[in-house]
Amino acid sequence: MIRHSYQKLIELAGNQIDPDAPAPGVPPIQLRAFMAWCLRGGWRVVWLGVVISVLAGLTEVVSMQLLGDVVDAVSATSPDAFLSEHGGLIFACVFVLLIARPLLFGGLALTQSVMIGPNIGMQVMARMFRWTLGQSVTFFDNDFAGRLAQKKMQASNSLTEIVIETVNAVTFGLATILGTAFLVGAVSPWMILALAVWFAVYLGFLRVMLPIIRARSAARAEAKAQVTGQVVDTISNIKTVKLFAGDRHEDGKALGAMEHLRGTALRFGEAQTLFRLGLMFIAGALPIVLVGMAIAMRGNGNVTPGDIAAVGAVGIRLSQMTGWISYTIMVIYSHVGEVEDGMNTLAPAQRIEDVPTASDLIVTDGHIRFEGVSFAYGQREGGIEDVTLDIAAGEKLAVVGASGAGKSTLVSLLLRLYDTEKGRITIDGQDIAAVTQDSLRRQIGMVTQETAMFNRSALDNIRYGRPDATEAEVFRAAEKAEAHEFILGLEDSRGRRGYAVHLGERGVKLSGGQRQRIALARAILKNAPILVLDEATSALDSEVEAQIQSALERVMEGKTVLAIAHRLSTIANMDRIIVMDAGRIAEIGTHDALLAQNGLYARYWDRQSGGFIGAEAAE
Numbered sequence: 001m002i003r004h005s006y007q008k009l010i011e012l013a014g015n016q017i018d019p020d021a022p023a024p025g026v027p028p029i030q031l032r033a034f035m036a037w038c039l040r041g042g043w044r045v046v047w048l049g050v051v052i053s054v055l056a057g058l059t060e061v062v063s064m065q066l067l068g069d070v071v072d073a074v075s076a077t078s079p080d081a082f083l084s085e086h087g088g089l090i091f092a093c094v095f096v097l098l099i100a101r102p103l104l105f106g107g108l109a110l111t112q113s114v115m116i117g118p119n120i121g122m123q124v125m126a127r128m129f130r131w132t133l134g135q136s137v138t139f140f141d142n143d144f145a146g147r148l149a150q151k152k153m154q155a156s157n158s159l160t161e162i163v164i165e166t167v168n169a170v171t172f173g174l175a176t177i178l179g180t181a182f183l184v185g186a187v188s189p190w191m192i193l194a195l196a197v198w199f200a201v202y203l204g205f206l207r208v209m210l211p212i213i214r215a216r217s218a219a220r221a222e223a224k225a226q227v228t229g230q231v232v233d234t235i236s237n238i239k240t241v242k243l244f245a246g247d248r249h250e251d252g253k254a255l256g257a258m259e260h261l262r263g264t265a266l267r268f269g270e271a272q273t274l275f276r277l278g279l280m281f282i283a284g285a286l287p288i289v290l291v292g293m294a295i296a297m298r299g300n301g302n303v304t305p306g307d308i309a310a311v312g313a314v315g316i317r318l319s320q321m322t323g324w325i326s327y328t329i330m331v332i333y334s335h336v337g338e339v340e341d342g343m344n345t346l347a348p349a350q351r352i353e354d355v356p357t358a359s360d361l362i363v364t365d366g367h368i369r370f371e372g373v374s375f376a377y378g379q380r381e382g383g384i385e386d387v388t389l390d391i392a393a394g395e396k397l398a399v400v401g402a403s404g405a406g407k408s409t410l411v412s413l414l415l416r417l418y419d420t421e422k423g424r425i426t427i428d429g430q431d432i433a434a435v436t437q438d439s440l441r442r443q444i445g446m447v448t449q450e451t452a453m454f455n456r457s458a459l460d461n462i463r464y465g466r467p468d469a470t471e472a473e474v475f476r477a478a479e480k481a482e483a484h485e486f487i488l489g490l491e492d493s494r495g496r497r498g499y500a501v502h503l504g505e506r507g508v509k510l511s512g513g514q515r516q517r518i519a520l521a522r523a524i525l526k527n528a529p530i531l532v533l534d535e536a537t538s539a540l541d542s543e544v545e546a547q548i549q550s551a552l553e554r555v556m557e558g559k560t561v562l563a564i565a566h567r568l569s570t571i572a573n574m575d576r577i578i579v580m581d582a583g584r585i586a587e588i589g590t591h592d593a594l595l596a597q598n599g600l601y602a603r604y605w606d607r608q609s610g611g612f613i614g615a616e617a618a619e
Helices: 002-014 031-039 043-076 079-085 087-133 137-141 145-187 189-236 238-243 247-300 305-346 407-414 437-442 458-463 471-480 484-488 512-526 542-556 591-597 600-608
Strands: 368-375 384-391 396-401 422-427 444-447 530-534 560-564 576-581 584-589
Touching: 031 087, 031 145, 031 305, 043 087, 043 145, 079 087, 087 145, 087 305, 145 189, 145 305, 189 238, 189 247, 189 305, 238 247, 247 305, 368 407, 384 407, 384 422, 384 584, 396 407, 407 530, 407 560, 437 444, 444 512, 458 471, 458 512, 471 484, 471 512, 484 512, 512 542, 530 542, 576 591, 576 600, 584 591, 584 600, 591 600
Parallel strands: 396 560, 396 576, 444 530, 530 560
Antiparallel strands: 368 384, 368 422, 576 584
């Protein structure tokens, strides 16, 4: 019964914060506002913890006062009459020490370990993860994946620790100091003055040292993230490291990042040592001053032995607590530095936002139009310039050109991974800048040259195209992509077989052709009215390509298709072909018509002979 009630209490306490609740608005880039944004929705529990912590701190002072009262009672009462004359004092001691104090400290542990710790950490992590997911691809292109992950973990863990330690130590300590002021004030007002002077020195020391600790903590946090980013970058490209015998080179780069981390850690440790050393001197002075004053004042008859005992006990306790609280404040400030470092990386918006009036894209035909579109990635050159292109509903359009001609930019703009700098793109007359990005991308299926795989099961990777698909629908899509048979033959290191096999990070356990067939199955399952093929068969040998060519043709039936290819033999049967050169459309027409023009496309075809457009094709 007791165990069941205890579990119910824990369950009830653990559900006082909804860690999945989204935060309104965007994360501010001012530290206090950023922390408030992260904690919004959890303040009720935080303030409950503060109240319990204050009450627990006051019990420390009450316990010392009771100790002084017991000393005076013992000195003034014979042993036989002690119980009869001081029953109320004994009851107060039992109540405070065996009931109130354990319950308050237990409640403090409950708020910290059950209500705040697990929930605030998850809430902050979820909010930062959602915010980061909405950043533009440029945000991810400009940073290490490992570094970004480390920043999120740092911000989440550090902010959780700040809340817990503030509730646990800071409010507890402040309550104890205020209670001590009342206790020593009852002995002598001069003691309040002495306590105030000591506290002013203590705060002055903190004011000097804590900004130093905060700055050095932020530097250490950045160095940690750099080490993580460097290590993850190396591991992510381990095959390249092996192929180029790059172990020594990578070891040097990692050691360089680690040495920088070591330097920042040493500077942080230096500040930490100085902080604790100075703190011990300041803390040690307090009981000496208070007890010395109490002894000096005993001669006037107003200070009893119990007063001296109470003042001495509370002075020593406060001295000890000062060291604990100050060290905790130092830890809090180091965490503040890490939160600030994470905020500076993650909070600034680099996003493509939906307009407030954005509606869902409704595709009836799949008619795509580029109208005077220009985009150069914020530079003077590169990308595409003044492209006007009309792709009829159900048309199969191929895009060819040398590397850097603007083919991938065309696709990225259609998917609105970037916003156009000039012009607009419409689908069935709807400006894609005026519709929601999710609805736009739901209507476009895509198979890329560098196929993206999650380290999840083959089933999950294919089902990513349509998360509500049944297993039977997944199997049919895999069969159409010529992937079903090889999937059934897979087995991973944990003994999982077939569609349950995990494919490894980025699908490293599969060949390039196998990854592309799974990506094709994903696109088949999605069954979007617009299909983009970006080198969809480039990793396949001729035999495998021939096997799935019919599957590709079935997938393209009834869809508007935009296909990028270097291997011209794969697009010769498309309805139209556009040739891009230096960001512009240089030629457009059918395969036969372009050959007859004897222009760029004809030169590509002559040089390629069924191969690939080489670097010389750009001449």
